[in-house]
Amino acid sequence: MTMTTMKNALLGFAAVSLLGCAGGDNPGREYAPNMYHSVAYEPLSQITDEMAGEWVNALDNGRGEYFNSNKYNEFRMNMRTPPANTVKRNKFGWLPYRSKNVPKDSVDIVIGALKSPLDSSAVYAVEGKALYEVYCKHCHGANGTGDGKVADKYAGVANLKGDSYLAMSEGHIFHVITYGAGLMGAHGSQVTPEERWKIARYVKTLQKQK
Numbered sequence: 001m002t003m004t005t006m007k008n009a010l011l012g013f014a015a016v017s018l019l020g021c022a023g024g025d026n027p028g029r030e031y032a033p034n035m036y037h038s039v040a041y042e043p044l045s046q047i048t049d050e051m052a053g054e055w056v057n058a059l060d061n062g063r064g065e066y067f068n069s070n071k072y073n074e075f076r077m078n079m080r081t082p083p084a085n086t087v088k089r090n091k092f093g094w095l096p097y098r099s100k101n102v103p104k105d106s107v108d109i110v111i112g113a114l115k116s117p118l119d120s121s122a123v124y125a126v127e128g129k130a131l132y133e134v135y136c137k138h139c140h141g142a143n144g145t146g147d148g149k150v151a152d153k154y155a156g157v158a159n160l161k162g163d164s165y166l167a168m169s170e171g172h173i174f175h176v177i178t179y180g181a182g183l184m185g186a187h188g189s190q191v192t193p194e195e196r197w198k199i200a201r202y203v204k205t206l207q208k209q210k
């Protein structure tokens with residue numbers, strides 16, 4: 001093969017490949033249709049023509065290979081629309097935290113029955129420590145005594161080992177992380193509920209250390 005014929009062959013191959021790319025909604029020519037069309041139901045695809053892909057159907061089911069919508073469901077989707085007022089749970093099955101933000105002096109009423117969903121495993125305090133160091137340490141300090149770098153400049157950061165905080169429940173800490181308290185801003189948008197519980201566990205551990 002000379003250099004020129006090789007070039008021509010390459011150009012020819014490129015041209016054929018490009019033919020496969022059609023614009024707009026047209027997917028172009030499919031060279032191995034069985035690889036494009038799922039035989040199983042898909043949640044979103046809506047090929048509603050029952051005879052679509054009849055020519056590649058190896059089964060004797062009287063319809064096309066590509067047909068995969070569900071005529072019994074709304075919008076012919078296989079996925080179901082959740083019933084009205086469905087509340088999304090997270091991957092642990094937890095419901096969203098619904099207690100409202102309240103002034104500091106009535107927080108105990110709100111958090112009264114709030115219990116950590118985490119079991120007593122020591123691993124949570126370890127993970128909580130890493131999170132505390134990212135989200136809390138710069139204010140509350142490595143030991144929780146309210147002497148972080150930010151506290152050098154701004155007075156009023158709580159000493160979490162102070163007497164008035166020692167009896168504070170994990171639920172209380174969870175609530176404070178979610179909404180903030182007084183001078184402390186809310187951290188709920190940055191820290192997931194699971195992370196808040198881990199941090200709360202760590203704060204309780206920290207309070208027991210000298």
Ligand code: HEC
Pocket residue numbers: 104107132135136137138139140150156157158160172173176177181182183184185187191199200203
């Ligand atoms: C920007 C600095 C800052 C950061 C970051 C911060 N805090 Fe605070 N925190 C404060 C200040 C200031 C107070 C005192 C609020 C007041 O009494 O007005 C406080 C108070 C608290 C209290 C006591 C609230 C109460 O009911 O009296 C807890 C618990 C607490 N913080 C936990 C945390 C945890 C856990 C984190 C990390 C997720 C965190 N804080 C991050 C500044 C901060």
